Amino acid sequence: MALSKKYLTGFILLLIGSPGLSQDFFGDTLKLAPVQVNATHLQKYAYGQWVRNLEKSALGQMSGMSLGQALQQGTGLFVREYGSGMLASLSVRGTAAGHNALFWNGLPVNSPSLGQADYSIFAMAGFDQVAVHYGSSGALYGTDAIGGAIHLENSPGYGTGHETSSKTRLGSFGRWDQELSYRYGGDVFAVKTSVYRNIAANRFPYADWASPGTPTRVQDHAAVSQVGWAQDLAIRLDQRQSVEASFWINEVDREIQPLLGSPERNQQLDWNIRGVVDYYNRRDNASWNVKAGLVRDKMRFNQEENLTLLALLGAELDWEHSDKWQSKTGIRLTHIKGSLATYSKEEQRLELYQSTNFKPLPRLGFSLQLRQLIHDGEPVPFTPGLGAAWTIINQEDQKWELTGNISRGFKIPTLNDRFWVPGGNPDLLPEQSWSREAGLNQSLKGARLQIKNRLAYYHMAVDQWVVWLPRGTFWTPENVRKVVNQGLEYFFESEWESGTWKLGLNLDYAFTRPIIKSDDQDQSRGKRLPYVPAHKVQGQLHAGRGAFSFFIRGQKTGERFVTTDNRGTLPAFALWGGGVQYDFRFSPWLKGDMGLSVHNIFDRDYQVLRLRPMPGRNFQFNVNLVL
Amino acid sequence: MKKLTIANCLFLITLLFSCGTDPVELPRGAYEEGVLIVNEGAFGANDGEIFHFDKASGEMESAIFEKVNNRPFAGLIQNMHIFGDYAYLVANTGKVEIVRASDFTGMGAVDGALVNSRSLVTAEGKLFISDWGAYDENYQNPDSFIAVVNDPKGGAIANTIPVSSRPEGLTYFGGRVLAACQSEGQLLVIDPETETVERTVQVTGTPFSFFDYGDKLYLYATDAANVYLHEIAPADFEIADSQVFPVANSMYNGSFTLTESGEIFVISNQESEDVVVKLSIGSGTVSDADFYSGNHFYGLGYDEATDMLYIGEHAGWQGNGSVLRVNSAGELIDQMPAGRGPSGFYFP
Known part of the structure; x- marks a missing residue:
């Protein structure tokens, strides 16, 4: 019963902190973990934009x-x-x-030297929650947030007691x-350790297509x-003050899966150390917050070593003038040091940002975001964003909301872009984007059935796109490309209860x-960017009765x-999978679940990228125990 | 039933003998005419392929290896050599595939530990394949070798001959296999029977490949300021004579083409453009320092039948390249889409 209250409290907090339906689209249908869900701060100044929270419990079996x-x-x-377990980069x-x-x-964890992240080396054990911010959000988050932003969050979990899993x-x-992992949540102290x-x-x-006879x-x-x-560590100093700290060491040793037809035997070792401390008042x-963080990434590719260090110090003040006005002001100082195979460089970034919410009517809200980044003494283009959300129907059984947003984004050229020897181009301009989107969110709520839909259209123009080009005997990056992206996103989520059965169907579609x-x-010119599917659809049907699902x-x-030039294509592919799970409780102090799942059930021979084979049908068995 | 079978055989034999004196007209292979275009492929994509251009119809047929063999080549094609009925596709991604030259049907491959194979020659019923070997931590290739395969139709590597670093072009000349080794600027003389290096000849410049002209064998070499044509003496394989052409920054892949009249076209990578320079073996001089210019030039070929220079253009490696056809006056005739990094042309 106490736990239920915490669920309810967390749910209410989530709704109160959320400016509109667009931000909690999935929030009230997921089984909240018994910890404080603090992703609302991502949504607070994002009227007209969409932030989607992906709880681990919703994705299931993700350990x-x-x-x-x-x-x-x-x-x-x-x-x-x-390849399986190899470099994974995101396209939003x-x-x-x-x-x-x-x-x-x-803490920004894109590599300062490469300007991107390898999503394959971020193990799910290192964080509690994933939030996806769709669309340009440069004014909110700074560099790189042109197509979207992914936020990995840890939650302190006060008052949860001891738990070993x-x-x-x-x-x-x-x-x-x-x-x-071990987690303890007391009234003033929370700690979590995972290895x-x-x-x-x-x-x-x-199938080796590179060899005769395949x-x-x-x-x-x-x-x-x-x-x-x-x-993770969190301490409540008093009713108003708290300190939260997270620390993460990660090491990945990989044999790099060779391209079909190549005999390469490359080895890559990644060491990542990340630490962040937040003070909240x-x-x-x-409320105000001071953040200090450090990211140290070391990567050894065969014998070649590259090391980058990012240190961040920031402060933020969030205050509410009235019911209609909210404001956030912040400053962020970032120091970056890179010791790469062919150069060593340091740089400083200073960012000032301001976000303001205005709610002239209970159902209408606006967010204005402004950011100015100064990169090694040079200002990058001023970055504004403006969004709105209007709840046109708000009834007990249905809710309709219109959203809109226009925003600028940018990307500072990476260390490698500017300083790689040979070819680095220190005169590169930041990549810039203008993005606008409109969306319709709808939810229907019946006694047994809940349905949510979201349909969004976006238009994004990215200019000064950096491309490495051969110039004489070496390659050099230049601001040569402009790309206009347009698309549609549709999301569907439903939950249905009948007797002891619970069913759900989720669908994502992106054009x-x-x-x-x-x-x-x-x-x-006039052609589509490579390796971007025109269509991707993903769906999941889940059902459960009692302990089985x-x-x-x-x-x-x-x-x-x-x-x-769009003269060659990779074929579309469809993958199917499924699984069963059984939740058990052996005693009041020992519970858990076990499951069996199958992936790529039809044993489809597919390649996400050309000549890089992926695994066929495979099975996984998992057992989770909680003490 | 048995009687019927015997009768059928007798009939077939009679039919065969009755036709024996008539000329048998075999269907011509699809690729015995026209132009074969080697598209090297992009690093990290292994999308090398062979295209075929039909000069009569003007049609470009893409990816003929994949079309005929129902699978991608999956490699970076460093060179294609045609010996007899076979075309050898040598990939610097460590493989050699053998196809029937007339129709590109796969006939076999070389099995074994090729690493960075560069060129190939047949000699005394064997295949000799130059291979840079693996890169070390300083991006050097100290373990270069020449692989020997005992069957022209491929198969296992029977022997590897350690050689000077970065062996590139090979030729069979005077009963010996000659190898141009780049790192130390050496010409190696290899006895194909004993499979041993008999002697080493030092040459000026970085040697790339061999060619015949006027009953003489030449070795093409370059450095930052010059192009060298070294004439090889048939008696002792020493450098009998050298021509030096003041062509700076010639193409790093050693691409050039030769005409029957003794003209050589090379690419010079200049500051803002790539320039095709025409050299004359007869006079030993640069006959046209700016025959044709443009950007992203990568490979050259010369079609004697039409007196046209074919220039491969790699489009900045951002996608597939193209082929430019230029007449003898240096005028662009047309430009056609090709594959990734067109680097060489063959005129069967």
Whole structure:
């Protein structure tokens, strides 16, 4: 009963903190974990935009998965996977890998040297919650947030008591994922410790199209070994003040799966250390926060080592003038140091930002966001954003909401873009975007059935797009491309209860049309960006009765062009999977669940990227124990 | 039933003998005429392919290897060599595939530990394949070798001959296999029977490949300021004579083409453009320092039948490239879409 109250309290907090339906589209249908859900701060100043929270419980059976696999399987987002467990980069609304910002507890974790993140090395054990911010949000988050932003969050979980858990997953082709965690939540103190080890031999059979006769071979160079330790700590100093800290060490040792037809035997080792400390001071009408963080990424590719260090110090004041006005003002200082194979450089970034909410009517809200970043003393283009949400129907059984947003985004050229030897171009301009979108959110609520729909259209123009081009004897990056992305996003979610049965159906569909408007090459103009499917649809049907539940999951990724001239394509592919789960309770102090799932059930021979085979039908068995 | 079978055989034999004196007209292969275009492919994509251009119809047929063999080539094609009935596709991604030259039907492959194969020659019933070997931590290739395969139709590597770093072009000349090794600027002389290096000849510049002209064998070499044509003496394989052409920044892949009249076209990567420079073997001079210019030039070929220069253009490696056809006056005739990084042309 006490737990139920916490659920209810968390739910109410979520609704109160949320400016509109667009922000809590999935919030009240997911089974909230018994911890404080604090992603609302992402939604507060985002009227007209859409932030989607993906609880681990909603994705299910995700222990041991990487963030890339979770997004690929659980959303309509397209993740470019270079093999099983290999480099995974995200494409949101047809943008490039570097056009999406990734944050861990508010700390930017895109590589400063590459300008993007490898989503395969972020183990799900390192965070509690994933939030996807669709669309340009440069004014809210700064550089890289052109196509979208992904936020990984940890929750302190006050008042939850002691909990020790073990999550084990065994799978085909030599997979063994193991996570052990301990969590304690008292009234003033909360701590969580997780250690994990994920091993995948990846010895899956594949058709070797590069050899005469297309023999079936077993992948022999794609083994992945990952270990890590994630530590969270939270202390309530008094009713108003608290300190939260998170620390994460991650190591991934990978044999790089070779391209078909290549004999390469590359080895990559990633070491990541991330730490962040937040101080919160909450007053009746105002709260402020000071954040300090550090990200150290070391990557060894064969014998070559690259090291980057990012240190961040920020402060933010959030205050409510009245019921109609809310305001957030912040400053962020970032110091970046890179020691790469061919150069060493340091740089400073200073950011000032301001967000304002105005609610002239109870059902109408506006958000205005402003940001100015100064990069090594030079201001990048001023970045504004303006959004609105209008609830046109708000009845007990249905709710309709219109949303709209226009915003600017930018991406600072990466360290490699500017300083790589040879070819780095220190005169590169930041990539810039203007984005606008309109959406309709609708929810229907009956006695047994709940349905939610969201349909959105967006238009995004990205200019000064950086492309590396051969110039003489080496390559150099230049601001040569302009791309206009247009698309539709549709999301459907339903829950149905009948007697002791609970059923749910979720669907994501994305239509993406990124057209190259100008380019160094005539033949690319008017063509679509490569490796962006025009269509991707993903769905999951889940049902449960008592302790048993099952799910069926499917996705179809459309045809992708391979090059910018659009003369070659990779075929579309559809993947299906399913699984069963049984929740058990052996005693008051020991409970858990076990499940069996099958993926790529029809053993489809598919490639996300050309000549990079993926595993066929595979099985996974998981046991989770909670003490 | 048995009687019927015997009768059928007798009838067939009679039919065969009755036709024996008539000329048998075999269907011509689809690729025995026209132009074969080698598209190297982009690093990290392994999308090398062969295109075929029909000069009569003006049609470009793409990806003929994949079309005929129902699978992608999946490699970066460093060179294509045609010896006898076979075309050898040598990929610097460590593989050699053998197809029937007339129709590109796959006939076999080389099995074994090729790493960065560059060129190939047949000699005394064997295949000799130059291979840079793996890169070390300093991006050098100290373990270069020449692989030997005992069957022209491919199969297992029977022997590897350690050689000077980065062996590139190969030729069979005077009963010996000659190898141009880039790193140390050496010409190696290999006995194909004993499969040993007999002697080493130092040459000026970075040697790339061999060609015949006027009953003489030449070795094409370059450095930052010059193009060198070294004439190889047949008696001792020493450098009998060298021509030096002042062509700066010639194409790093060693691409050039030769005409029957002894003209050589090379690409010079200049500051803002790529320039095709015409050299004359006869006079030993640069006959046209700016025959044709443009951007992203990558490969050259010369069609004697039409007196046209074919220039491969790689489109900045952002996508597929194109082929420019230029007449003998240096005027552009047309430009056609090709594959990724068109690097070489063959005129069967």
